[in-house]
Amino acid sequence: MAHIDYYFSTLSPYCYLAGTGLEQIAARHGAPITYKPFDLLAAFPRTGGTPVDQRHPARTAYRAQELPRQAKKRGMPLNFRPAHFPTNAAPSSYAIIAAQSAGGGDLGALVHGVLRAVWVEERDIAQDEVIRDCLSAAGFDPTLADKGLLAGAETYGANLEEAVRRGVFGAPFYITDQQQMFWGQDRLEDLDAHLAGDL
Template identity: 40%
Template sequence: MSFRIDYFFAPVSPWTYLGHARFADLARQEGATIRLMPMDLGRVFPVSGGLPLAKRAPQRQAYRLLELKRFADYLGMPLNPQPKHFPVPADEAARLIIACDQHDGTAAAMRLTGALLAATWVQERDISDPAVLSAVLQENGLPTERLDQSREESVMQRYDENTREAIDTGVFGAPSYVFDGEIFWGQDRLELLAHRLRSNRNHKEKANG
């Protein structure tokens, strides 16, 4: 019995970083298929009421930093809440993940996603820099030609489609995990997603009797 989870995220999101490995573990434990959906938050925010970080109220910015430190400590994960290279444009990194997904499969693309997230939030590298992207590919045993392929029309089209689907689905932030049309926003909703997956599985098992 297999379930599919649509994984909407941005590769510069600290919350995506904090939840990525746990989400991958959850999907593996539950036998769920992941559909990788890197999206352009710059297009999602204007239609969903979201604001770029710099435009948020000072109180919200301060609380965000507190929460990042709090969750990193709680999860035992390294994180620099104010890295040198943030914010930076995420489009190239997002398209690189898509190219990897197309050519190397979801497992490789998930591994690359984790590496790109850590590059920003742990290693303080600039993932808008093609040289950094090329290095991350090599570090993860992936061909550097994926960088050229990430600029192909099919990849750009899928990035656009992912973003439009995010908007149409009602996604408004990263990460968002969508199962059976139900949105779970934020890495702190992973336990609720796990509960939903298990409830769905139990229901189907009983129905099949």
């Protein structure tokens, strides 16, 4: 059975634009997903990337066109300049890690709910109340926001080191058990084709 490691940031607009496409593909192919939130900003200097506010004006100008285009293409709402960006991605990542360990809810819905909170709902995902709401909406115990913080921090750090070691340099980033790597929400079709044996 195929397996997918999903490296993502709860602040990435491209992870938001992936929607629940990964989950649909995984269900179609019977492929379990391991969700691996990691500190994308910490990965950038180690993998050749640059934070948005430090990029060349040509790159930021292109991003300003590309994100709204991609949102329109997918029929998804998007606030290009959300009220709470950037913010601390760690608390929401810890909650996702705790939820994955605890089970009992829809992890894909939780991840998308957190991203939607940033890019649509103008909510600060560093706030416990927002995280609890996202947990509850996805069928998880909202008190997971307060549990396993040390373990969450350790896993979050380990995910970063693993991501860098495995060649992850952006988000969303998908790696199959055949070590095939797919970067970006616009590569989900390729991931689907690969799992079908067509690519």
